[in-house]
Amino acid sequence: MTPAEAALRPRVEGDREQEILDAALEVLGEVGYDRLTMDAVAQRAKASKATLYRRWNSKATLVVDGLASQKTTPAVPDTGDLRSDLLEAFCGMGGLTDHDSMATFGAVMTALSTDPEFAHEFRTRVLLPKSQLSRTVFQRAHDRGEIRADLDLDLIAPALAGIVLHRLFVMGEQPGPSLIERVIDQIILPAVRPTQA
Structure with a gap:
C-alpha cells in the first residue's frame, strides 16, 4: 500500500481505538509484554493487523497508549498533612494497593530492561506522572515546614513506592493499606522529620 492509499483509509479513533487498547491490555495481562503480539491483539479486538499498524507502529506504542488510556494516576491529595496525603495517594485506585495496577x-x-523503546515510552508517559504526584506531595510538605529543609526530595519521593514494589515483586507480599501505613510510619516519616534542637 502506498502512503497515499494509507492516507485515504479511515483512522482508528474514538470508541474503536479504546476497544483495541482494552484488548491490548487484556492480552498483556494474560501473557505479559514479552509474549504479546500485534496478531494476538488484532484477534482479540476483532480487527486486522493492518488496522493496528495504521495507528501504532509497534507493540511498545500500542501497550503504552493502552496503559496511558487507563488514567490510573490518582489526583494529587492536599489534606495539609504529609501522612494523610501519602495514604490517600498510594492506597486505592491507581495506587500501590490497586491489584490491577500492580499486575500490569x-x-x-522485564520489558523495562529488554526493550529500550518500550522502557522510554513507559517511563515518560506512565511512570513520570505517578512520580510527579509523589514529588508534589513531598514538595507541599516541605513548603509547610513539615519536613527537613535539607531533604533531597528527588531521593525521598520514590522511596515509598520502591519499598512496596520490592516487597511485592521480590518478597511476594501483596501490598495493602496496612503495609503502606507501616512503611510511612516506620520509615518515611522518621526519615523526613525535622531534627529536634
Missing part, C-alpha cells in the same frame, strides 16, 4: 506493572517489568 508486573507484566511489563
